[in-house]
Amino acid sequence: MTDTPTILLNGTPTALTGAPPTTTLLDWLRGPAGLIGTKEGCAEGDCGACTVAIERLVDGKLTVQSANACMLLLGQVDGLGIRTVEGLTDARGHLHPVQAAYVEEGGTQCGFCTPGFVMASYAHLASGGSTKVEAIHDALAGNLCRCTGYRSIVASVERAAGAPALPADALPTLARTADTSFEGFHAPRSLASALALRAAHPTAALLAGGTDLGLLSSRSRTPPAEVIHLAHVPELHGIATTPAGLRLGAAVTYSEALPTLEALHPALHAYLTRIGSTQIRNLGTMAGNIGTASPIGDSHPVLLALDASLELTSAARGPRLVPIADYFLGYRKTALAPDEIITAILIPPAPEGAVLAAEKISKRRDQDISSVAAAFLIARERTADGDKITHARLAYGGVAATPVRARHAETALAGAPLTDATIAAAISELPKDIAPLSDWRASAAYRMLLAGNLLKRLHLRLTPPTAPLEVDAL
Numbered sequence: 446m447t448d449t450p451t452i453l454l455n456g457t458p459t460a461l462t463g464a465p466p467t468t469t470l471l472d473w474l475r476g477p478a479g480l481i482g483t484k485e486g487c488a489e490g491d492c493g494a495c496t497v498a499i500e501r502l503v504d505g506k507l508t509v510q511s512a513n514a515c516m517l518l519l520g521q522v523d524g525l526g527i528r529t530v531e532g533l534t535d536a537r538g539h540l541h542p543v544q545a546a547y548v549e550e551g552g553t554q555c556g557f558c559t560p561g562f563v564m565a566s567y568a569h570l571a572s573g574g575s576t577k578v579e580a581i582h583d584a585l586a587g588n589l590c591r592c593t594g595y596r597s598i599v600a601s602v603e604r605a606a607g608a609p610a611l612p613a614d615a616l617p618t619l620a621r622t623a624d625t626s627f628e629g630f631h632a633p634r635s636l637a638s639a640l641a642l643r644a645a646h647p648t649a650a651l652l653a654g655g656t657d658l659g660l661l662s663s664r665s666r667t668p669p670a671e672v673i674h675l676a677h678v679p680e681l682h683g684i685a686t687t688p689a690g691l692r693l694g695a696a697v698t699y700s701e702a703l704p705t706l707e708a709l710h711p712a713l714h715a716y717l718t719r720i721g722s723t724q725i726r727n728l729g730t731m732a733g734n735i736g737t738a739s740p741i742g743d744s745h746p747v748l749l750a751l752d753a754s755l756e757l758t759s760a761a762r763g764p765r766l767v768p769i770a771d772y773f774l775g776y777r778k779t780a781l782a783p784d785e786i787i788t789a790i791l792i793p794p795a796p797e798g799a800v801l802a803a804e805k806i807s808k809r810r811d812q813d814i815s816s817v818a819a820a821f822l823i824a825r826e827r828t829a830d831g832d833k834i835t836h837a838r839l840a841y842g843g844v845a846a847t848p849v850r851a852r853h854a855e856t857a858l859a860g861a862p863l864t865d866a867t868i869a870a871a872i873s874e875l876p877k878d879i880a881p882l883s884d885w886r887a888s889a890a891y892r893m894l895l896a897g898n899l900l901k902r903l904h905l906r907l908t909p910p911t912a913p914l915e916v917d918a919l
């Protein structure tokens with residue numbers, strides 16, 4: 446059925462009229478809605494000036510998350526609560542405790558970034574976020590301020606500790622159970638519907654979190670003509686841990702997956718907290734990361750090292766399992782057939798005693814794309830002659846047209862003791878495995894050096910040095 450996306454805007458049910466469903470929420474707020482408190486800085490998810498709070502019911506409980514309005518499409522927010530900075534103040538104009546704290550702590554100067562910071566802070570506190578300094582930095586890493594300085598901003602959040610979530614009582618009235626279609630923006634409510642739509646519209650853009658696809662509407666201003674939105678498909682939302690490993694549904698966001706991963710794979714958890722910002726992780730999915738088939742997608746090396754498989758499903762043939770190593774066929778070319786959807790990511794248990802190390806090297810810690818990303822899974826056994834490497838999977842991103850396994854380097858490690866000489870032998874094999882390019886992020890020589898030095902760092906982690914350390918430099 447064709448309909449109009451409807452949201453709970455600052456507590457009031459509101460139809461998103463006056464713009465196509467692939468318009469960004471930011472353009473709609475600042476245009477037809479006339480709510481200009483939400484600012485546009487970069488229009489590509491980097492600055493946080495456009496941050497709004499998303500409200501939804503999870504198991505009947507209100508959850509509040511920050512998101513970038515410049516990356517969200519109108520069709521995507523149908524059924525959600527959206528709170529903007531205008532919706533924090535009460536009917537009599539009293540400031541919300543978060544706003545008051547920013548005033549009292551001097552957490553603002555020119556004010557351009559302030560609505561975004563206030564909304565990111567509100568979402569963090571309203572969802573029960575910690576007021577430890579590291580947690581505040583993490584919650585605000587997707588927001589940039591060029592004049593106040595972050596000390597007083599952090600103090601504002603500390604002062605607002607305990608600030609409550611505002612009610613979103615009418616949310617249940619917006620819930621939909623049947624498939625929706627808004628002028629070519631299809632939102633199926635079952636896997637069967639999603640697969641039937643995929644078969645009927647093989648060129649439609651699949652939309653999960655939109656943190657990559659949304660750029661077509663925001664930065665490029667060339668919105669997709671047809672979209673299949675996967676976020677409402679219940680079958681794509683499961684997180685299951687079984688003896689066969691972890692199964693992550695394709696619509697599970699990073700923020701949803703992180704608590705499970707923290708217990709199962711602490712190194713993977715720590716690594717994924719380096720993806721984008723809280724706003725990006727609240728919407729983005731690992732399946733979407735794989736869907737981009739970018740050679741610098743951060744999930745790819747770690748999934749290669751963990752020997753993950755993808756479940757690809759079509760209406761005609763059902764599901765099939767493809768090892769991720771066989772998925773990336775060439776630059777932005779994958780094994781996904783036009784009628785298929787990635788439905789799940791399967792991560793088998795690591796071999797007994799194996800250690801996973803995952804590294805992302807970028808110019809900034811947060812909100813930055815990797816120059817090189819690497820993930821290594823190493824298992825060793827103790828023999829009479831010392832430790833022997835029994836299992837080595839080395840994977841890199843950012844060093845070739847696709848994410849790659851460094852198979853020659855792996856061969857140099859397999860069966861050998863973990864010594865400086867073994868690591869040096871593996872590093873000398875890397876040019877057979879990887880062929881980095883030079884671009885504005887890093888030169889080819891620097892990337893090659895990083896790839897080797899990350900192996901040295903792995904060695905140091907596993908066997909701390911007794912003598913001073915030598916690391917190659919350009």
Ligand SMILES: Cc1cc2nc3c(=O)[nH]c(=O)nc-3n(C[C@H](O)[C@H](O)[C@H](O)COP(=O)(O)OP(=O)(O)OC[C@H]3O[C@@H](n4cnc5c(N)ncnc54)[C@H](O)[C@@H]3O)c2cc1C
Pocket residue numbers: 489490491650651652653654655656657658659675695696719720721722725728729730731732733734735736737741742743744781785786787788812813814815
């Ligand atoms: C500010 C910013 C920071 C970022 N930081 C990082 C970073 O640090 N590391 C990193 O790797 N990436 C980063 N990204 C890119 C992006 O956030 C990730 O690639 C994210 O995982 C994409 O997930 P998504 O659900 O938002 O995908 P979407 O944008 O919804 O989709 C991305 C692609 O995958 C396809 N797709 C989505 N779901 C499926 C499916 N189930 N089956 C088949 N195809 C599918 C889509 O059609 C599209 O081509 C960043 C992006 C922004 C804007």
Ligand code: FES
Pocket residue numbers: 484485486487488489490491492493494495496513514515516
């Ligand atoms: S405008 Fe910069 S993140 Fe949206």
Ligand code: FES
Pocket residue numbers: 553554555556557558559589590591592593
């Ligand atoms: S107060 Fe001016 S950019 Fe932050």
